[in-house]
Each structure stands twice: as C-alpha cells, then as structure tokens.
Amino acid sequence: MKIIKSTIAAAVALALAGPALAQKSKDTIRLSLDEQIPKISTYHWPVGEAGQFYRRVYQGLMAYDEYEGKFVPALATSWKRINDTTIEFNLRKGVKFHNGNPFDADDVINTFAYVGSPKVKLRFKSRYNWVKEVQKLGSHKIRVVAKKTNAMDMALLAFRLLILDSKVHKKLDKKSDYGRVSAAGTGVVKIFSVDRNKGVVAGRNDAFNSGERKYFPAPAKRVIGIHLPDNQTKIAQLISGGVDMVRNISPDNAKALANHPNLEVSYLKSNFMVFFAIDLAGVSGNKALADVRVRKAIWMSMDRDVIIKHIVPGGSRAQKMKALCFKSAAACKWTKDAPPFDPAQAKRLLAEAGYPNGIDFTFHVISRIKEIGEAMAGEMRKVGVRAKVQPTNIGTYRRLQGQKKLQAWLIAYPAGSFPDAGNHLNVYFRGSRTQYMGADPIILGAMKKGAGELNLKKRAEFYSTAYDRANEMIYNMAVTSLPYVIAHTKDVKVGLDSLSTGEIYVNNYGWK
Numbered sequence: 001m002k003i004i005k006s007t008i009a010a011a012v013a014l015a016l017a018g019p020a021l022a023q024k025s026k027d028t029i030r031l032s033l034d035e036q037i038p039k040i041s042t043y044h045w046p047v048g049e050a051g052q053f054y055r056r057v058y059q060g061l062m063a064y065d066e067y068e069g070k071f072v073p074a075l076a077t078s079w080k081r082i083n084d085t086t087i088e089f090n091l092r093k094g095v096k097f098h099n100g101n102p103f104d105a106d107d108v109i110n111t112f113a114y115v116g117s118p119k120v121k122l123r124f125k126s127r128y129n130w131v132k133e134v135q136k137l138g139s140h141k142i143r144v145v146a147k148k149t150n151a152m153d154m155a156l157l158a159f160r161l162l163i164l165d166s167k168v169h170k171k172l173d174k175k176s177d178y179g180r181v182s183a184a185g186t187g188v189v190k191i192f193s194v195d196r197n198k199g200v201v202a203g204r205n206d207a208f209n210s211g212e213r214k215y216f217p218a219p220a221k222r223v224i225g226i227h228l229p230d231n232q233t234k235i236a237q238l239i240s241g242g243v244d245m246v247r248n249i250s251p252d253n254a255k256a257l258a259n260h261p262n263l264e265v266s267y268l269k270s271n272f273m274v275f276f277a278i279d280l281a282g283v284s285g286n287k288a289l290a291d292v293r294v295r296k297a298i299w300m301s302m303d304r305d306v307i308i309k310h311i312v313p314g315g316s317r318a319q320k321m322k323a324l325c326f327k328s329a330a331a332c333k334w335t336k337d338a339p340p341f342d343p344a345q346a347k348r349l350l351a352e353a354g355y356p357n358g359i360d361f362t363f364h365v366i367s368r369i370k371e372i373g374e375a376m377a378g379e380m381r382k383v384g385v386r387a388k389v390q391p392t393n394i395g396t397y398r399r400l401q402g403q404k405k406l407q408a409w410l411i412a413y414p415a416g417s418f419p420d421a422g423n424h425l426n427v428y429f430r431g432s433r434t435q436y437m438g439a440d441p442i443i444l445g446a447m448k449k450g451a452g453e454l455n456l457k458k459r460a461e462f463y464s465t466a467y468d469r470a471n472e473m474i475y476n477m478a479v480t481s482l483p484y485v486i487a488h489t490k491d492v493k494v495g496l497d498s499l500s501t502g503e504i505y506v507n508n509y510g511w512k
Contacts, residue, residue: 023244024491027221029509031245032228032237038196041179042162043115043122048414053202053225056218056507057098058162058185059210061089061108064155066328066419066501071154074211075103075163075186084149084454085132087157091140095210097165098190099182103210105142109134110166112144114175126426127160149452151459155330155420188216189223189507200225202506215498219510238263238487245488245509248368251313257487265487266494267314271326271416271502272482274312274369275428276376276408280475281438283404288359295474297349298408300342302379304479311375314483321478323467324428325421328501331450332421333460334467338477346383358384364400365410367391369482373410376479401432412482416502421463422450428476429466437476442469 023030035049042054061076076089095103114120115128122128130150135143146153165184172178183191188208192201202225204218226243228234234246235253239260249257249265258265278298282290289295304320312318325332350358365373370391377387387408392400400406415424425447429437437443443466450462470476484504486494493512497503 024511027511028224029220029222029245029492029511030224030226030243031247031506031509032234032243033199033225034227034248036196036227037194037200037225039177039179040183040191040194040200041176042160043128044176044179046123049225051414051417052505053189053191053200054162054179054185055503056187056189056216056505057183057191057202058164059187060158060160060162061091062154062158063211063215063499064158064330064419065215065499067499069328069330071158072212072215072499074158075108081454082143085146086143087153088137088143089141091142092210093140095186096207097168097184097186098205099165099168099184101165101167101184103163103165103186104139105134105136107163107166108142109136110169111164112161114164114169115161120175124160127156130156131161149454151331151451151453152420152422155418155423159418186210188218189505192222197227199227204507216507217498218507219493220507223506223509225506235487238489244492245486245494247484247486249313249485249487250371251311251315251485254313254485254487262490263487264490265485267317268484268486268494268496268504269317269319269502270482270484270504271328271414271419271500273321273324273326273413273415274372274410274479274482275324275413275476276410276479277428277433277436277476278408278474279406279436280473281436283435284407286361286407288353288355289361289407291353292473293349293353294355294359296339297346297353297383298380298385299474299477300339300346300349301383301385302376302479303341305341307372307375307379308480311371312480312482313485317483319481321480324470324476324478325424325467326415326419326481326502329415329419329421329424331456331460331463332424332467333464334471335464336468336471338471339474343383346385350384355384358386360386360388361407362390363387363408363410364390364392364397364406366397366412367393369410369412372479376410398432401436404435406436410479416500419500421460421467422447425450425463425466428470433476440469440473440475442466443475 037050039045040054059074062071063074079089112134132145132147168182190205194200203222237243254265308315308318322337323334446466450459453459493510
C-alpha cells in the first residue's frame with residue numbers, strides 16, 4: 001500500500017529520537033512480523049518469518065559456509081565418511097541447551113527418530129526420512145546411516161535436521177508443542193516467549209559454545225518480533241517509534257521513508273528467487289502453452305532489465321537470473337543461459353506456432369510480488385500475449401495447483417534456505433508440479449544421476465543437463481532475485497549472515 005507524503009508529514013511529529021534511543025540503551029531491537037508465529041519449530045512451523053528465528057535457535061551437526069563453499073563445525077566438531085551411506089561424527093562436548101540440559105548423542109538419536117517416523121506427519125517428510133538409523137558409538141560419537149546414497153546428505157544434516165532436547169521432547173504429550181511450550185536449542189539465539197498474538201521475544205545466548213563466533217554473531221542482547229497486520233500499520237509504527245525495523249517494504253514506501261530524518265532504508269542482496277512457470281503439459285486446458293515456441297515467445301517478450309530497474313524492490317541489488325539456481329548453491333551449473341529479450345523474435349515464434357494474433361492465459365501471481373507480475377504482463381502485451389494477472393496467496397495457489405487449474409504462475413522461492421542445486425530441482429520438477437512440467441526424461445534422468453553422486457563436480461555436471469534443458473524448453477524460469485528492502489531507525493545496523501550469501505536472521509541485527 002502506498003504511503004503518501006502527507007501521511008509521513010503528519011507522523012513526523014511522533015517520530016522523536018527518544019523511543020529509538022531508549023531501545024538502544026536497553027539493547028533491544030523491535031521488528032515487525034508479517035505473519036503470526038505460534039511456535040518456533042523448523043518441523044511443525046516451517047514458514048518464512050519463523051525461519052529467521054529457528055535457524056539460529058536450533059543447530060544441526062554442522063553448518064555450511066556459502067562464501068567458502070565448505071561445511072564448518074557446529075554440534076559436531078569433526079566427521080568422516082565411512083562409505084557412501086554412512087558418516088561418522090564426533091559431537092561437541094560441554095554444550096548445553098538453553099534450559100541448561102546437556103547435549104549428547106541421545107538428542108541426535110531422538111530427533112532423527114521422531115522426524116523420520118512414518119507416524120509423524122510433516123509437510124516436507126523427504127527432508128528427514130532418508131535416514132535409516134543413527135548408531136550410538138559413545139556419549140558423543142555417532143554414525144548416521146542413510147537408506148541409500150544421497151548426494152545431499154551433508155547439506156540435509158546441516159540445514160534441515162536441527163537438534164531438539166530429548167529430555168524435554170520425550171515428556172511432551174503432544175510432541176508438536178516443542179517450540180511453543182519449550183523452544184530450547186543450542187544456538188546463539190534463545191527464545192524467552194512466543195505467542196501467536198503477542199509475538200516473539202528472543203535474545204542472545206551468552207553461553208553459546210557450539211561453533212565459532214565469527215560464523216554465529218549476535219550483536220543485540222534482545223530482539224522482539226511484533227506481528228503487525230498490514231503495511232500501513234507497519235509504516236506508522238516505524239515512524240512513531242513503535243518498532244525499529246520493517247522488512248520487505250514496497251519501492252514507493254522505501255523512497256518516501258528514505259527522506260525521513262530519523263530513518264534509513266537498507267538494500268541487501270538475497271537468495272530469494274522470483275520464478276515463472278508455465279503449464280507445458282496442458283493439464284489446465286490451455287493447449288497453446290504446450291508449444292515450446294509459444295513459451296519461448298512469452299519469455300523473450302519481457303525486458304527484464306527494465307522490470308528489475310523500475311519495479312523490483314531494491315532493484316540495484318537484484319540479480320538478473322540466467323538459470324534456476326544461484327552460483328553459491330552447491331552443485332549449481334549450467335552452460336546455456338536463458339533466452340534473451342527479443343520482441344521481434346517473439347512475434348515471429350507466435351506466428352510460426354499458429355498464433356499471429358497472440359494468445360490469452362491466466363497468470364496467478366503471489367500477492368507479495370504482484371507488481372512484478374503486472375510488469376511482466378505489460379511486456380507480454382507488446383507482442384500480443386494477453387496475460388490476465390490474478391494476485392493470490394500461497395494457500396489458494398496450492399489449492400489451484402492440486403485442481404490442475406494453473407496456467408502460469410509467479411512465485412517467490414527462498415532458494416537460500418537450502419542452497420543445493422539438487423534441492424532446487426526437486427522444488428521445480430518433483431511433487432505436485434510434475435503434472436505441469438510433463439515429466440521430462442532428460443531432466444528427471446539428470447536429477448536421478450546427480451542424486452546418487454557424492455562427488456560435487458560430477459554432480460554439478462549431471463545437474464547442468466537439467467538446468468540447460470529447463471532454459472531450452474522454457475519450463476520453470478528464474479526472473480530475478482528479490483533483494484531485502486529494510487526500513488529502520490538510523491541507529492540500527494543490518495547485514496547478511498556470516499554463513500549465507502543471501503540470508504538474514506535475527507542474530508544479524510545490531511546497533512551502530
């Protein structure tokens with residue numbers, strides 16, 4: 001929602017430095033939350049805004065340094081591969097959960113057994129049920145055994161399998177309450193309270209000792225997340241001193257707030273990817289989209305440079321994507337870039353396909369990126385492609401997906417939450433999206449070969465076949481990255497995470 005100059009002018013009187021200085025003296029940063037968060041759980045509440053908390057509240061056996069392309073110690077101090085399906089870990093001694101309970105092998109065993117159990121229903125079950133067993137070799141030594149060779153096993157252990165306190169978890173009648181009645185992890189951030197209506201109160205874990213501080217900073221003593229229901233309320237609260245930070249603001253709001261004397265706007269690159277997909281299999285009933293010439297014409301009609309510069313929030317920090325993965329992702333490789341902007345060729349392709357007067361289709365766009373979808377549709381109209389933009393939420397999108405009613409769609413995908421090229425391919429071409437993508441044997445074959453290859457360079461070679469094929473056939477197509485646009489008081493400092501090339505967590509907020 002736009003905020004006009006008069007609104008800002010009226011609120012300036014409220015925006016005295018006092019509230020911000022008071023919070024700085026308390027070393028407490030207050031940020032607005034787009035979503036209500038009922039629990040801090042990677043397993044039972046794996047949604048975007050909760051992730052900025054739980055990814056630093058809980059830990060895996062190791063972490064991944066995207067800048068250096070290597071795994072670094074966390075709850076495990078060292079590891080070695082015994083064979084293609086078995087990895088041995090030496091666990092860190094002297095670590096305690098936030099509630100004071102000591103960490104040991106039993107916590108790993110209990111966590112893996114719980115999330116891998118067929119009786120436990122989790123949304124992303126394949127992240128966890130690949131583990132066959134965890135063998136206990138001592139109080140701080142284990143072996144993780146996979147059911148079969150899994151090229152992403154190390155990444156899954158680092159990003160997806162975060163360890164819970166077994167002493168608390170076992171006593172819960174309702175296991176999914178972990179993260180609500182107790183959110184004890186071992187990470188650099190600990191939870192003091194979480195309430196769906198009141199928000200989240202988190203703070204620095206000064207006893208943190210399960211990883212190098214350079215990888216896990218925590219400059220602010222306390223971070224409070226406050227759910228604010230709409231953009232107008234968020235902006236008003238920021239201006240009046242009710243919160244210190246608002247993420248994901250619109251370009252218009254960013255431009256207006258940048259002129260405020262007590263505020264500034266930070267633009268940071270992210271590994272959020274805006275990707276565009278088309279029903280090439282014709283399951284939605286629009287047969288024109290099944291023709292690769294039509295799909296190529298649609299793609300080549302769009303001047304992405306213009307869209308990124310003028311429409312994408314924080315466009316100066318946005319990356320014009322050439323393929324469906326970021327270079328920082330493990331095993332990401334392609335040799336054929338996405339086709340370039342060429343409206344004349346787009347018109348020729350449409351005529352060649354038998355549509356000289358263009359085509360029509362319904363274009364579902366996640367509301368957060370509605371302006372980008374509208375700009376894309378505007379570009380398409382110049383060559384005769386008439387895309388009817390339908391803003392939608394993720395729930396409606398998934399319902400239409402299951403009903404085979406999606407003709408084309410635009411999604412903001414958090415690729416940085418698990419930066420592995422194999423995982424990205426699973427998102428694009430596995431599960432419910434397969435029916436729309438036509439089960440291309442070249443892509444699925446490359447994915448299968450890559451999934452069983454532990455050598456990173458060889459795996460990247462396999463995956464490059466899939467990424468090249470996606471660009472050639474215009475399947476899912478990456479449009480742009482989606483930078484972070486954060487408005488905050490001038491005393492607040494924000495930056496990318498020390499381990500991630502495009503993620504921000506609550507431990508990355510501090511004071512200047």
